[in-house]
Every structure is written in C-alpha cells, then in structure tokens.
Amino acid sequence: AQTVTQSQPEMSVQEAETVTLSCTYDTSESDYYLFWYKQPPSRQMILVIRQEAYKQQNATENRFSVNFQKAAKSFSLKISDSQLGDAAMYFCAYTVNYGGSQGNLIFGKGTKLSVKP
Amino acid sequence: EAGVAQSPRYKIIEKRQSVAFWCNPISGHATLYWYQQILGQGPKLLIQFQNNGVVDDSQLPKDRFSAERLKGVDSTLKIQPAKLEDSAVYLCASSLGPGANYGYTFGSGTRLTVV
Numbered sequence: 068a069q070t071v072t073q074s075q076p077e078m079s080v081q082e083a084e085t086v087t088l089s090c091t092y093d094t095s096e097s098d099y100y101l102f103w104y105k106q107p108p109s110r111q112m113i114l115v116i117r118q119e120a121y122k123q124q125n126a127t128e129n130r131f132s133v134n135f136q137k138a139a140k141s142f143s144l145k146i147s148d149s150q151l152g153d154a155a156m157y158f159c160a161y162t163v164n165y166g167g168s169q170g171n172l173i174f175g176k177g178t179k180l181s182v183k184p
Numbered sequence: 185e186a187g188v189a190q191s192p193r194y195k196i197i198e199k200r201q202s203v204a205f206w207c208n209p210i211s212g213h214a215t216l217y218w219y220q221q222i223l224g225q226g227p228k229l230l231i232q233f234q235n236n237g238v239v240d241d242s243q244l245p246k247d248r249f250s251a252e253r254l255k256g257v258d259s260t261l262k263i264q265p266a267k268l269e270d271s272a273v274y275l276c277a278s279s280l281g282p283g284a285n286y287g288y289t290f291g292s293g294t295r296l297t298v299v
Contacts, residue, residue, distance in 0.1 A: 071226070100284040110273055111187075112227075112290035158226050162284045170215065170283040171240060174226030 069094045071161050073175035080149045081183050087134075088144045088178050090159030097121075101135065102160040102172070103144045105153075112158070118142065119164070146180075154182045186210065188291035190276050196297045202264035205294045209257070209278030215239075215286070216253055218261050219275040221293070227275055233259060234282055263296075271298045 070093045080086035092101070103115040118126045118135050125133050130150075134143045146153055159175040189208040197203050209216050214235050219227035230249065231241040235256035244251070248267070253259040263270055273293040280286040 102284075110275070110293040110295070112275065112277070112288075114287070117284075160226075164284055170279065170281075170286070170288075171217070171229045171232060172219075172227070172288065174228070176224065176226050 069096075069161060069163075069173050071159050071173055071175035073159055073178050075178045076176070077179045077181070079181045079183060080146070080153075082149055082151060084149055085145060085147045086149055086180065088146075088157055088159075088180070090142045090144070090175060092140050092142065092159070092161050094140070094161065094163070096163045098164045100162050100164050101133075101142045102162075103131070103133070103142075104158045104160060104174075106156040106158060106177070108155075115157070116144065149182050151182050151184060154180055156180075188276055188278050188289050190274075190291035190294055192294055193292065194295050194297075196299060197266055199268055199298050200265040202262065203266055203296060204263075205261045205274050205276075205296075207259045207261070207276030207278075207291060209259070209276070210289055213278035213280055213289070214256070215279040215282050216259050217277040217279075217288075218251060218259070219277065221273040221275055223272070230261070230274075232282075239282065266296075266298045268298050271296055 099120045101118045104112045130147045156177045158177045160172045216233040218230045221227040232239040233253040251261045275293040276291045
C-alpha cells in the first residue's frame with residue numbers, strides 16, 4: 068500500500084530563519100508525483116511545490132525548495148527566510164503517474180508550522 | 185478564474201440526522217474529488233468523479249454516504265444518518281482531468297460537527 072509519513076506533528080521557526088519539514092513515503096511505483104501543500108486556517112489547500120519522480124533535479128519555488136531522495140523515499144521541504152504568513156499546516160502528498168491513473172492524492176498527517184516574530 | 189465553491193462553510197447537526205454538502209468545480213474541470221479530513225489527519229479520498237461517472241468510491245461508506253454529480257458539473261455529498269465520527273472537514277477538489285499532470289484546485293471545505 069502507498070503511504071505518506073510526516074514524523075513531525077509540530078515545528079517552530081524564528082522569522083527570517085530556515086526550517087525543514089520531513090516526509091517519507093512508501094511505494095513500489097517508479098513514476099509518481101510528490102507535493103507539498105499548505106493549509107491555512109481558511110482550510111483551502113494551496114500548492115507549495117511539486118516534484119516529478121523521474122526528474123533528478125530538486126524543485127524550487129522562490130523561498131521553498133525540496134530535497135528529493137528517490138532511493139531513500141524521502142521528500143523534505145525547506146523554507147528559507149521564513150515569514151509570518153508561512154504559519155500553517157503543511158501536508159506532503161503523493162500520486163502515481165501512469166497512463167490511466169486516477170490521480171488520487173494520498174496525504175500525510177501534516178506538520179503544523181509556527182513562525183515566531 | 186473563479187475557484188472551487190463549496191457550501192455551507194459550517195454545519196452542526198445531531199447524530200442520526202442527515203446533511204448535504206455542495207460543490208461547484210472550476211468551469212471545464214472534468215474530474216471532481218471529495219475528501220474527508222478528520223481533525224489531526226490528512227485528507228482521505230471519499231469519491232472521485234470523471235464527468236458524471238464514478239471513477240473510485242472504494243473508501244466511501246456506502247451504507248450512509250452518497251454522492252452524485254449531475255450533468256458532470258456540480259456535485260452533492262450526502263450523509264444519512266450521521267454519526268459522531270463523521271465530524272470532519274469535507275473538501276472538494278477539481279481538475280481538468282485525472283492524473284497529476286492536470287493539477288488540482290481545492291475549495292475551502294465544509295466543517296461538519298456532529299453532536
């Protein structure tokens with residue numbers, strides 16, 4: 068079964084500092100996507116960053132970057148220069164990518180990130 | 185572009201009552217997902233539609249939950265009768281098509297409290 072594990076229920080970071088959120092996953096597939104979503108109190112899931120498994124280069128989006136270790140099945144999110152607006156729940160998610168795949172996202176339990184001024 | 189609309193935003197009901205949630209996806213999005221997010225957990229898929237057909241409802245508790253997507257646009261998720269353990273946020277998401285290539289857009293969800 069495909070599973071996503073986030074081992075840090077809560078994390079805290081000082082404003083302007085860097086924080087890394089951890090995620091591991093289990094799958095027998097070779098072609099898949101990994102995501103980090105942010106969920107603020109408004110509850111809407113907002114895409115932070117996306118990584119395609121067949122791409123060796125780690126994805127980056129401005130202050131957000133990932134460390135994708137395919138062999139270790141690890142997918143961590145690094146937030147640089149943390150801002151107060153980064154405070155939210157962060158979810159790691161996975162879906163397979165092959166012809167005819169349904170695209171269902173499998174989520175971890177989330178990490179609550181607090182940012183201290 | 186308008187986002188995924190969901191209503192109501194909040195709902196409180198007593199156990200054994202019935203409740204319905206509504207989702208209006210982004211125009212042209214053929215794929216629609218309903219997720220259940222219990223407090224302290226990540227979202228879990230309940231049902232996936234492709235146009236007005238069901239693609240996956242393997243995790244839908246069919247004895248009490250039902251969903252439909254008439255004309256392949258709006259969708260309604262119903263619970264009857266509700267149990268205490270149904271208290272959760274119900275998220276709707278839509279996509280141009282099945283598969284991660286198309287991306288996903290989520291609504292703001294409905295928070296259900298069953299007392």
